[in-house]
Amino acid sequence: MAAHLKKRVYEEFTKVVQQQQEEIATKKLRLTKPSKSAALHIDLCKATSPADALQYLLQFARKPVEAESVEGVVRILLEHYYKENDPSVRLKIASLLGLLSKTAGFSPDCIMDDAINILQNEKSHQVLAQLLDTLLAIGTKLPENQAIQMRLVDVACKHLTDTSHGVRNKCLQLLGNLGSLEKSVTKDAEGLAARDVQKIIGDYFSDQDPRVRTAAIKAMLQLHERGLKLHQTIYNQACKLLSDDYEQVRSAAVQLIWVVSQLYPESIVPIPSSNEEIRLVDDAFGKICHMVSDGSWVVRVQAAKLLGSMEQVSSHFLEQTLDKKLMSDLRRKRTAHERAKELYSSGEFSSGRKWGDDAPKEEVDTGAVNLIESGACGAFVHGLEDEMYEVRIAAVEALCMLAQSSPSFAEKCLDFLVDMFNDEIEEVRLQSIHTMRKISNNITLREDQLDTVLAVLEDSSRDIREALHELLCCTNVSTKEGIHLALVELLKNLTKYPTDRDSIWKCLKFLGSRHPTLVLPLVPELLSTHPFFDTAEPDMDDPAYIAVLVLIFNAAKTCPTMPALFSDHTFRHYAYLRDSLSHLVPALRLPGRKLVSSAVSPSIISQEDPSQQFLQQSLERVYSLQHLDPQGAQELLEFTIRDLQRLGELQSELAGVADFSATYLRCQLLLIKALQEKLWNVAAPLYLKQSDLASAAAKQIMEETYKMEFMYSGVENKQVVIIHHMRLQAKALQLIVTARTTRGLDPLFGMCEKFLQEVDFFQRYFIADLPHLQDSFVDKLLDLMPRLMTSKPAEVVKILQTMLRQSAFLHLPLPEQIHKASATIIEPAGESDNPLRFTSGLVVALDVDATLEHVQDPQNTVKVQVLYPDGQAQMIHPKPADFRNPGPGRHRLITQVYLSHTAWTEACQVEVRLLLAYNSSARIPKCPWMEGGEVSPQVETSIEGTIPFSKPVKVYIMPKPARR
Amino acid sequence: AALLRVQPQPRLGAGQDVGRSCILVSIAGKNVMLDCGMHMGFNDDRRFPDFSYITQNGRLTDFLDCVIISHFHLDHCGALPYFSEMVGYDGPIYMTHPTQAICPILLEDYRKIAVDKKGEANFFTSQMIKDCMKKVVAVHLHQTVQVDDELEIKAYYAGHVLGAAMFQIKVGSESVVYTGDYNMTPDRHLGAAWIDKCRPNLLITESTYATTIRDSKRCRERDFLKKVHETVERGGKVLIPVFALGRAQELCILLETFWERMNLKVPIYFSTGLTEKANHYYKLFIPWTNQKIRKTFVQRNMFEFKHIKAFDRAFADNPGPMVVFATPGMLHAGQSLQIFRKWAGNEKNMVIMPGYCVQGTVGHKILSGQRKLEMEGRQVLEVKMQVEYMSFSAHADAKGIMQLVGQAEPESVLLVHGEAKKMEFLKQKIEQELRVSCYMPANGETVTLPTSPSIPVGISLGLLKREMAQGLLPEAKKPRLLHGTLIMKDSNFRLVSSEQALKELGLAEHQLRFTCRVHLHDTRKEQEMALRVYSHLKSVLKDHCVQHLPDGSVTVESILIQAAAPSEDPGTKVLLVSWTYQDEELGSFLTSLLKKGLPQAPS
DSSP, X not given: OHHHHHHHHHHXXXXXXXXXXXXXXXXXXXXXXXXXXXXXXXXXHHOOSHHHHHHHHHHHHHSOOOHHHHHHHHHHHHHHHHHOOOHHHHHHHHHHHHHHHTSTTOOTHHHHHHHHHHHHHOOOHHHHHHHHHHHHHHHHHOTTOHHHHHHHHHHHHHHTTOSOHHHHHHHHHHHHHHSOSOHHHHHHSOSSOOOOHHHHHHHGGGOSSHHHHHHHHHHHHHHHHTTOOOOTTHHHHHHHHTTOSSHHHHHHXXXXXXXXXXXXXXOEEEOTTSSOEEEHHHHHHHHHHHHTTOSSHHHHHHHHHHHTTOTTSOHHHHHHTTOOOEEETTEEEOOHHHHXXXXXXXXXXXXOOOTTTTOOOSBOOTTTOOSSOSSOTTHHHHHHTOSSHXXXXXXXXXXXHHHHHOHHHHHHHHHHHHHHTTOSSHHHHHHHHHHHHHTGGGOOBOHHHHHHHHHGGGOSOHHHHHHHHHHHHTOOBOSHHHHHHHHHHHHHHHHHOGGGHHHHHHXXXXXXXXXXXXXXXXXXXXXTOOSSSOOOOOOTTOHHHHHHHHHHHHHHTTOTTGGGGOOHHHHHHHHHHHHHTTTTSOOOOOTTSOOHHHHHHHHHHHHHHHHHHHHHHHHHHHHGGXXXXXXXXXXXXXXXXXXXXXXXXXXXXXXXXXHHHHHHHHHHHHHHHHHHOGGGGSOGGGGTTTHHXXXXXXXXXXXXXXXXXXXXXXXXXXXXXXXXXXXXHHHHHHHHHHHHHOOSSHHHHHHHHHHHHHHHHHHHHTGGGGGGGTTSHHHHHHHTHHHHHHSOXXXXXXXXXXXXXXXXXXXXXXXXXXXXXXEEEEESOSOOOSOEEEETTSOEEEEEEEXXXXXXXXXXXXXXXXXXXXXXXXXXXXXXXXXXXXXTTEEEEEEEEEEOOOOOSXXXXXXXXXXXXXXXXXXXXXXXXXXXXXXXXXXXXXXXXXXXXXXXXXXXXXXXXOOO | XXXXXXXXXXXXXXXXXXXXXXXXXXXXTEEEEEOOOOOTTOOSGGGSOOGGGTSSSSOHHHHOSEEEOXXXXXXXXXXXXXXXXXXXXXXXXXXXXXXXXXXXXXXXXXXXXIXXXXXXXXXXXXXXXXXXXXXXXXXOBTOEEESSSSEEXXXXXXXXXXXXXXXXXXXXXXXXXXXXXOOSSOOSSOOOOOOOOOOOSEEEEEOTBTTOXXXXXXXXXXXXXXXXXXXXXXXXXXXEEOOTTTHHHHHXXXXXXXXXXXXOOOOEEEOOSHHHHHHHHHHHOGGGSOHHHHHHTTTOOTTSOSSEEEOOGGGGGOSSOEEEEESOTTSSSHHHHHHHXXXXXXXXXXXXXXXXXXXXXXXXXXXXXXXXXXXXXXXXXXXXXXXXXXXXXXXXXXXXXXXXXXXXXXXXXXXXXXXXXXXXXXXXXXIIIIOOEEEOOOTTOOEEEEEOOOOOEEEOHHHHHHHHHHSSSOOSSSOOOOOOEEEEETTEXXXXXXXXXXXXXXXXXXXXXXXXXXXXXXXXXXXXXXXXXXXXXXXXXXXXXXXXXXXXXXXXXXXXXEEEOOSSOTTEEEEEEEEEGGGHHHXXXXXXXXXXXXXXXXX
16 A cells, blocks of 8 residues: 555656656746847737736846846837837836946946937826936936037926926926036037026926926025036025925925025125115025924924024124014013023022012013014024924024034023923933033033033933033033032932942043132032041042042142142042042142152153054064064064054053954964964874864954954955955865865865855955955965866865965055954943842843944944853844944943843853944945845845954843742 | 905904903805803803894804804803803804813813802803703814805814814805914923914904013923922922913923923822813823824823822821922912912922912912911911912914914904004004004904905816917916906806817807908019919018918918909909908918018019
């Protein structure tokens, strides 16, 4: 029975196979033989209905087309186009033509005539629009060819009168992108009359369709972007568009006005209904300010943003933006800001507001009050009070930019910025704090303002508090009470949020060093010293006390009289803190002490240059490696590496370079060592065990090269070549070792093939750099490439082995700026003895707070790894929003890691560390065809490998079994 | 021209007076009543509008097409049950969903005070409120509601209080916008009023703060928070007397978010009752609130207060700091007064009055600085606690009103709900700066506006496209000449091409031809003559199609020219020129050209 069954199965199986073979055979014939264009032709001829044809075209569009066959494909498409009756198919063909003409390496001038031809006979508006788009693609591909551009512009002008808005849109777009830049050139081109592109586009500012109006303005902006100088006459046209019914028109018009105002800031324009004249930039500023109270928030955002970049505006116009004349029952009233200022200047303490405190004063002349000023009045007041936070943020940003360029404006806008600290949206608060920090050079805070600023220190959001600390670092405070107030509030903050410790200390450091004279009178009070009595010695571990000391010591640095006020224990504490928190406590000249530290500091400065020299010398020494015997080479490398490492430790600014070159030398050292192994001289089977060292070396070199490539910022292409070269050598080594240690040829075949592929890859991507690699491993390898391709694995291995030994050491050119990526995990601190308890199977959130330095694109590369005691490892991808960027080259990761595990009996430690994920194929440029197509490239997100780059932190956790 | 009549209701209308609204609008034959408010100050008949004035005799339902209520404040909706149930109105009443939800609560509360406490007779009953609410049709924002075939209304967001709306009333091409009360600056729980460029014939706007330009809201908020925070930190108690709806919610949100931000633990209480019910509705109508609440409500509904708890009478004696919101807002009675009495003696405590207080109330007294208050039973209460005043008003100020007028671009503006003197100022400003005519009728006064209604005419697409194609450049604002036939049929107008008009009307086309004879002195033969005419015309009319037909005649487009020789005089030749009516221009040009004679041929 079984045999019978088997037979039947076998029979059926054979049948199936036969059929499949036939099918495959026919398919293969079709797939390989004809070119792409032919296949397309067949497909299109087969199509019975327009829907079919459309399907074929869609399928066709998914695959890229090589530059050589583009022209053929285009011909086929055009041929079909003439025959096709269905507009949707024609539309698709038109769009394909556009895509095809973008193909790199293909010159589209040959298809332009056809495209223009079919344009003339086309009836469908949609297809027309698409064809114009195609022409635009062609035109942008051939920016040098003036004649073609002229022709296209002509075509566009012809179709401008089309009834469909889509066609007119595209025509305007075409004009904007291709309209001739230089008048002189257009006049030279005979036959075609020089067209005034601006005039033509300008005519369409009054088109009946808002979409066309928008397109016209956009085209004008495009002209500007391409370097064509817009005429000033456009200004008046654009101003009219500000009262358009449609928001996209208004939004674009605001942009245009801004552009013109930047082009002709000093021109004079008349004020309507009066004889006066003002500068154009002022007029434009007023108009844009007016748009800040537009009905559409999109326009408001646009207007508020642009205000920030109008720096040439006159100061009295600028200051008007913050002015809003208040009145109540027709009597002039002072703003709360004015009242606060007055209270302050009169020396009174804020008594709180009484009813009628804001009672209006003088009568207002009814005729003089202007309710909707044409000018800039109160634009920012409105913008900052806007309903949408997008507008408010834009207004704050604009305020920031204007204040940076005008100190007097900075002083004026301070009150408003301080007000924004109480916004309901955190982003706005944060933004205004950052803004304040940026303009802090221009301002000095009044006490009442400082008071409001400091009130925000109690905010529960860590970002806000830290931003505020940063702000306080660079604020100027006017009085000693101010300093005292700041200190008191910061200490309050410290008790409420102890995690802010470091940030607060840092803040006080700067506060002290900025205001030594203001701190001086406060010292006795702060240290609670008494002229006659000794007071109790404060607790040295109290963060608050340390905070006070940090303030005082930093102030004392530039204030030599201060140490006289210190009591004995203060000096002791100074010595302690100087050692334990040396980054916060500066070196002081204390009476009766040796100035050890201050004596050292100048010498460090003078050493800088020699250390650079030293680095150069040690690296140059290595060039001679070639001529040394292996033993000598090893020794030379070893002590150079040692020198470099030491140098890196001593000189933080050279650490990146030193580390980078040391790593490279270490790779070389490993390679040399591996090649020195005895195993090479003996028959393979005997040295199975000893080859460990060589294969480990190969592995390590690979790792190190990945580190070199991805862990350093500022690595340039010439370094990448060398690194890849080193990696190739490591791979060759690996291949040789495997060949020696494994029996049988099968795995070797695969490895050889793979290796040769790698070589090929290397050659293709670094083709430009190959001349620099004279005499190197690759250089020799490529010479022998044809031979290698045909040889057997064993032979290949032999060749590789000799080449590895003969290849020259490549000198690594140093990049200008190089920094090693590093990360420090601040939280969890890993010191806690109390395990984090949670029910097993459920999830516990662990807060992770880390600073990252010199990491490029941390959102994609930085991962968190959790290692459980059972060896299980888990990789967590933090959200992009978890990364903050507090300064250039610095990032901060604040995220939550979710842990979960089955029950343990004892509390155990898990390790948390940060990884740098890399993917070497991400550097490969993408094919342009794919971008336009429907294919979504998901390649970037894949991870090839990871490098740990922070010290692991141990967290004590205890998953308990669930109680039943 | 059609007329638009607006009439604030006598005695209790919204004319030059604050705090009562009832306006009658007649637009293109439709009568709409805007708001139906009452006056808090009177306890007799004067409290409600005099509805008999509307239709001297006859039913209100027959006269009014609809009633629109802008928001739930009693001065805008208080007379509604009286109007619909006691006077008798069965037509539709339009209001927004939140107004529909909250309005009956307030009416019921008002009824209770009037009937149960003051013992008034002849007042509407609970059942009447319910019956009245059954006649309500709720509308959504920006939803166009067809009241009947011609009348349509549309609601716009107005800020002010939850569910407050501005209404556009439209009949044909005529429209009126009624703003109700509105707020142009956003606050902690509501957004700002917004309207599109609807270009109504008339904008009826409130003008409570016609002569005020207000300071930034932020300063006031910051001050308020700082005061509360400082007092609480000192260990003092803060009393905030409020009215149940509107500002109370704003202040709650303000304090709640501040507590959240600053991580404060001090308890906040809210006196229960009406407020709790109202808060419930605030929770439901999130789309009507401001951006922040709408955006964050997925994580947490801002009206589900974490720090604000219900107040109990006993809590007032608890030691330690606390913040209490208590009703009513002017400290004249109820819980707020009770708490005030308990806390007034301690200088650590504070009372914050968030709004205006009527003369005679305790609130007014303490605000004007009185430190010793005489209470009932000759007790003297010494006020040691701090007294603060914070104005949180939700009406648009003069700038806001101007801004809204600018946004809507009306033909004329009508000011209501404000004091005459202040309105005068604003009226002048509107006329000066916006160049829009402005009215401010007194109560009972009728304003009549002539409108120039536009008459829509349908045009066939083919004709439109054909005519459009003739002009080369687009000129949106300029009128353009168009050839067509206007057909008026069943009160609608259509513009069609003449061919189609003929077809539709079943008429035969008549051709009108002009003929003209031109006498020329020429002795040559007709054929030769025709040839000369042909070559002459060909050289003059370069862009026209000139043909020489085999039968000897010449055509220019459709104009026919024939040469004939009259028998009597061989020296003269006659040119017959004939053209159709359509080619009149070219035809007359040709004749005048030919009359000048042909150029002498080179012989």
